[in-house]
Amino acid sequence: MDASLLTIQPNAPEPIYRQIVDQLRRLIASGQLLAGEVLPSVRDVAGFHAINPMTVSRAYGMAEAEGLLERLRGKGMAVAATRKAVQSESQRMALLEPQLQALARHANELELPADAVLRxxxxxxGD
Known part of the structure; x- marks a missing residue:
């Protein structure tokens, strides 16, 4: 995995460490990150995205506590070997559900027609 695979939005309301954990969760669920794949170091991610290394360390620690990642002595963090290769479509959709609900709420508040939002x-x- 390359540090550029993560997308950090510093001005987003969601804390950066949470953005990282959520992205790791989705990348693993979709099979873009496979079991045993080594992640870039905290220093590499922090340097690439110009963020505090403690933020990345916190994210990696949370992902490890959640069972997404495991610490490999001398190599850093890797996707946990116990993770399934790819989750089902319904499991991946469940990860997207909070954002879909927020999108629907925002569209309703803005009184935007559903067909325009869907287009x-x-x-x-890219469809």
Whole structure:
């Protein structure tokens, strides 16, 4: 894995460490990160994204506590060997559900028609 695989949004309301953990969860669930794959070092991620190394360390620690990652002596953090290769579509959709609910709420608050929102979403997804 390369540090550029993570997308950090410093101005987002969600804390950076939470952004990292959530992205790792999704990348593992989708099979983009496989069991045993070594992650970039805390220093590499922090340097690439110009963020505090303690933030990355906290994210990695939370992911480890959750069972997503495991510490490999002398190599750093890797995707836990016990993780399934790819989760089912319904399991992956469940990870997306909070963002979909927020999107629907925002669209309703802005009184945007569903078909316009869906067209824009399809365009963003590349469909």
């Amino acid at each position: 824009r979403l399809a365009k963003l997804l």
